[in-house]
Amino acid sequence: MMPNLTDKIGDWNPQLLREIKGRLKFFNVAIAVATSLLLQLVVFLYQLRDLPDDRYSLTGAYCPLRQVYELQQKQVYQESNQSTINEFSDFLLNNFCPQNQINWQLWWRDHWEYIFLTFSVIFVFTLLVAGTYLLINDLAKEESRGTLNFIRLSPQSETSILTGKLLGVPSLVYLVILVAVPLHLLAGRSAKIAFSYIFSYYAILIASCIFFYSAALLFGLVTRWFSGFQPWLGSGAVLFFLFTTILIASSYSNSLNNSTAWLRLFAPWDAINYLFPNLLRVHHSSHLKNLEFFYLPLGKNIVSVVGFYLLNFGLCSYGILQALKRCFRNPQASIISKKQSYLLVAFCQVMMWGFSLQSWRNNSRFNEFVAQNLVFLALYNLVLLLSLIAVLSPHRQDVQDWARYRHQEVSSRKSVWQDLIWAEKSPAIVAIAINLTIVAIPWLPWIALTSVFDTEYSENFDRLKVLLAVALSISIIMIYATIAQLIVLQKTPKRSFWAIGTIGTVTLLPPIILEFLGISLWEHPTIWLFSSFPWAAIQYSGATTIFMAFLAQLSVLALLNFQLTKQVRLAGESATKALLAGR
Template structure:
């Protein structure tokens, strides 16, 4: 009998190996009898404790139902994230990650094998809790349709979180050259963020919108008036499901686009510039859709400033991530500066792209132009909303605040570009320190100056992302002068970066080709 079971297991694993060799490798190494026994024992013990809770509460299954609704996602999200990120760190330490890259499998097949195989014991533990979850659902008089929605959304959420965990591991290695200890710390920090931030958002969103029709009898009130561009998400489970699945699917698509790039070409920029414009439009329209409904009640200028301050802080985080994803490595930048004029389209033999086209869509070119286009896209979306929804007396000052905000973001990008030219592998930390210092300096100076009661201390905040806190208290002249000063600083930083990039490219070329530097002198005027 045991021999027959072993033969069936071997045949099953062989089929898995034919479909996805990487998944076969993960299952063979992790799904052992000892590990399966320990997971089964832990699941049985947990179910015994939950069963004891039912008897202690007078045979009330609702507490168990609620616990399992939170426990299953938490177990999958947190443990799966830790396992995936530490697995990639171990592959890197052993040197097997590059070996896997050389295999004939596609990057998508390899990463899918990781995603399905590495957390297999977590999947097993969750599966063993499903029978008790079904029982508690029925005992709590909740429809089985809820379980279909619950596990469908849970699968999509796992695909999103685990893909994001893989991406975090790759981005960490790309940006900081992590040591083994830092890699493990990054996994724990990411898992902590997932448990404390993503899990509550995921559960509260679903309880208040997607599952509200089933959980209404359990004192879980829904948000019936929630709208996105006046689409009634809170009042319709069908719309709530469609909206949630569509945006989760788009998020997974964006993440896998980046994963495939950084796995097969780890020296390239993590995200193509052309995709960044689509991602920015998706993020901004998603945020704006929820604000359109509330803008009807935004009458006071202070209300507008509060909303736009929140929007600005979210965009600061988003564009920080986008900057990290778009930035090429130092060597790629230097190669672009040295050889751009000699590059041709290898497929067609055509002449190289124009400088503007390369700055807009090239993977090795500097990111400032692409980031400016992203800023312009967001400014157009927000500016249109502000222009149409705000009062006549508010329009000019609100639009000026948006312009100041995006000029500041452009300055931060220009500062960050200098860090990419440094030889240090900790350039991400340097970028964070530099931008953090520049952003925090005006509020700090304001605090120090306020002790002496200066007459123009608030104008300092116009050089900070928190400018919305003082925008209504400063004069139009101060706003105009601040904007001119920021534009001048942006132009100076851009000019100095261009000079520095050209100097580094020329100096490395001379070092590589001594005596042949005349071949790389400036091209004649009028050359592309």
């Protein structure tokens, strides 16, 4: 039977069979099973430490006499007679709840619930952190041994190879969890938790594993320069993310109806707390019960909550899979294409704005919406666009091939603009401009409809200044994109690092220097208009000043693009022509 199963696995996915054969050996399996059983024993015994004994307090949670003695204790304390209080305290200390009076049914139910919730948390950390480490470490080892290139040359499809990695590399982690699942199910049923809720938890956990494991593979493929530090960096980032989000989820005041909510959906804690309210011991209802997306009440029932989680994980995992397919066969290829970047930016805008609009209504004031969400939206989009600049900007050889191809007019049917929009080897300036347009589109209706939704706030709301702020932000990002493209066109070594370092410096250093020198944005707003965060100084600047700053940035952008066009034209010249021209 075992050879037949092995043959079937090998026929379905040869990469999975290779991974399983290398890991599911007798000694490894025995260690994994023993570890899981030992963990279950420790958790079970640890919960027994609170087992009520013959010295269980009369005011304990499982003593039916608790209410009577608590009422007497309250009456004694109200009398404010110290001797009576001392006598009653001595009585409680020297008398204990009879064993036949203890509510054992309630104690065992809570005991099983503690076990169930403990394993629910352990499963998340074990699968996501350990699985991420193993996947990145496996890719690093394959790269160092040279076997990864051998796998790339195999006739298997990218999907088959990556699926084999996802299922096979963390197989021992899966085994540890599977051995503990029966106790987890038993604890859940003994704690009167419905199977529908338990299996909803499993569905979200599996979806989160697919997402994080896919991201781990992509991280391992695109960060080869970290060498042996890759697994620790990747798994450490996941561990930090899980710890941070569990602290946020346990916070009483942190609502999910804001622009940061989408990031929290990538951690399963809010969903688990929604399914099992006693998980975080926060003494308040789950934030997911009030979850809305474009005013759709998703948190009203379990189906919509779980379905939205699975949809979010599914779409994001699919996007990562497309990036994996591009990078796996050709490690030098960009993570995403220009077309995919447009879809990515549009998807991010829908998700971020979908969670942001509710706070407008809930706060009943438009300025509250501005203060809590628009700043975060601007920061998220700044990070997204700077990342796209790094990803989409082609290197010198690619631009040279594209420019020479255009110069020779091999395909006269395609216009230059079509190439600039879609072709991967063409400069990324037009693609960045399109992505900036996608980012700006949701802001325009907001600016136009301000007076409709908040007339009191709109009296002090200058639409022209806000429109100019959007234009300033677009122009400064375009300047950064042009600078990055100019740097990667140079012949200097390590051009990518120079480009990333330069953009990082011009983005972060000016505001830091201004703050260090004490040049505040309310006293010197004109200087801040030329920084990476021009919208911070908008309210302290006049419309004329903002417009002049915008014209100055357009002039800089025009000069930079003139230089870029010249560099691309020179790169596209043939070697013979360059030699004859003395270049």
